[in-house]
Amino acid sequence: MKKSPFVVFLLVIFVSSFWCSSAFAYKVKKTKNGKIIKWNTITVTYYVNPSGGPPGSIAAIQAAMKTWTDVPTSSFCFVYGGTTTSAGRNPNDGINIICFRKMRTKARVARNYVQWNKESGELYDSDIVFNTAHKLSAADKCPEDNYDIHGVLTHELGHSLILNELCKQTHNEKTMYWKENKGDMKKRTLDQDDIDGISYLYP
Ligand SMILES: [Ca+2]
Ligand SMILES: [Zn+2]
Numbered sequence: 001m002k003k004s005p006f007v008v009f010l011l012v013i014f015v016s017s018f019w020c021s022s023a024f025a026y027k028v029k030k031t032k033n034g035k036i037i038k039w040n041t042i043t044v045t046y047y048v049n050p051s052g053g054p055p056g057s058i059a060a061i062q063a064a065m066k067t068w069t070d071v072p073t074s075s076f077c078f079v080y081g082g083t084t085t086s087a088g089r090n091p092n093d094g095i096n097i098i099c100f101r102k103m104r105t106k107a108r109v110a111r112n113y114v115q116w117n118k119e120s121g122e123l124y125d126s127d128i129v130f131n132t133a134h135k136l137s138a139a140d141k142c143p144e145d146n147y148d149i150h151g152v153l154t155h156e157l158g159h160s161l162i163l164n165e166l167c168k169q170t171h172n173e174k175t176m177y178w179k180e181n182k183g184d185m186k187k188r189t190l191d192q193d194d195i196d197g198i199s200y201l202y203p
Helices: 005-023 057-069 149-161 192-201
Strands: 043-048 077-083 096-101 110-116 123-131
Touching: 043 057, 043 123, 057 077, 057 149, 110 149, 123 149, 149 192
Parallel strands: 043 077, 043 096, 096 123
Antiparallel strands: 110 123
């Protein structure tokens, strides 16, 4: 049967509404009582323990922080506080660290342990651990068989803000896309949706 122009028109509306909804893509997190989880400051400092990481780790970490800090439509700033000898995460000390440690599993390249007040939603601690069970690179050009510290950390800092994973295949160009691929440097730069996310949370 030949489709009438009206049916075609409806189909176009239907399909384009899908495109529009998937074009709007950042996910925030809420507490059970509906409060948005976020810092109540716009300046968050991280201390880095580069021990166990590849050469150049501190520069790659600072570059990832700068990517979010430089978003012109958001007032939020990540601050590099210098190095620390703290070797492990401590979720309740109010000190945010980035460190390198061999995890028992290879399931993750890095993990962000973010803590917040369950009632108010206020974030108070974020420790990020890179898993040295994987080959990690801090080079300008990440080798094909390594994970890119700069890009992976830009993603993990998105979780610090607190943006959630994007899971749809159509979002695979965005920094908050869930999957990490070896040799992939795409997460170093923000997509408009990542920018919209930080701008919404921290205008
Ligand atoms: Ca901590
Ligand atoms: Zn993630």
